[in-house]
Amino acid sequence: MVIALWLMLPAYIPSPCAALFGGGRPIDGGRTMADGNRILGDGKTIRGFVAGSLCGIILGMMLFWMGDIQVFGINLPSFGDSVFSAFLVTASLAVGSLFGDMAMSFVKRRIGKKRGAPLPGVDQLDFVAGAWLITIITSPAWFFSNFTSSVALAVIIITPLLHITTNIIGYLLGVKKEPW
Template sequence: MDVAWTVVTALWAILPAYLPNSVAVVVGGGRPIDGGRTWRGDRLLGDGKTWRGFVVGSLAGVAVAFAMNAVRPALAPALPAFPAAVAIALPVGAMLGDAAGSFLKRRTGRERGAPFPVVDRFGFLVGALGLALVVAPDWTLGTFTGPVLVVVLVVTPLLHRGTNSAAYRLGLKDEPW
């Protein structure tokens, strides 16, 4: 697999996991997932993790995966198709990984919006790939080969920084990280 095709495959395969958090920022708000509950004096997740953001973000990722499946035969049949379980696991896993990152933030005394670089950049990815690995290990290991995974690990922090900066400039986020 040449470098360009590896990059295309990586971006294609991870897109359903990239999308949910961006959608959640745009449509979020409403009732917090943790319902205001605390543990050891700190919120479980905080006000930034809402049911609306979780559900709509997850559904957007699932919809994108199915739309990608629909256009894949005409666009590039060699790209991986998303089995239904994976089409659900990647976006839901991304949202669960992001929520787990918020939980870790609270446990380490960080406030909402405070930077937590490795967790902020990769928590959603661990959740997405972890859940995909559980529901479809052969697909996940066959798609996220070593080179594809390296591309995802290199591109993710760059996209994370760029999208967060854009969301900050658009007034969708209170901080640019």
């Protein structure tokens, strides 16, 4: 579980940072599709995407530069064997997580769900799917050597719990309009 949390930190941090630092011009520019619904909606902004991505990348690079770390006697894996590979991995996790979230926003608009409407299970794992997909494309050897089946299963189990907890905190702080 510790390794799962460690490896996902660059993917976990972009969404709350996008909510915290976002706002402004929506990525879809306010455009709608033929179905009359917005492409993504006002919740996906350029500033949020950039800020969230940068926060995830910066955190990932800080974790890389910390070097060999042990927590509870567990050696935590590195995000790469060079600055370039670590940047590629952390950028893939961070940007991929936001793309996964945006992809699900697109799907939710197509099925008639309004901004903030819950889609249990999917809302909690869409960003994981995006982060993993982009990282598999850019750094397959790193991904498969670190996200073993037990680590991947731990991510799938703990992520919904973390997601719900952080959303409630964001709601209480006034950063989010809904507690889910």
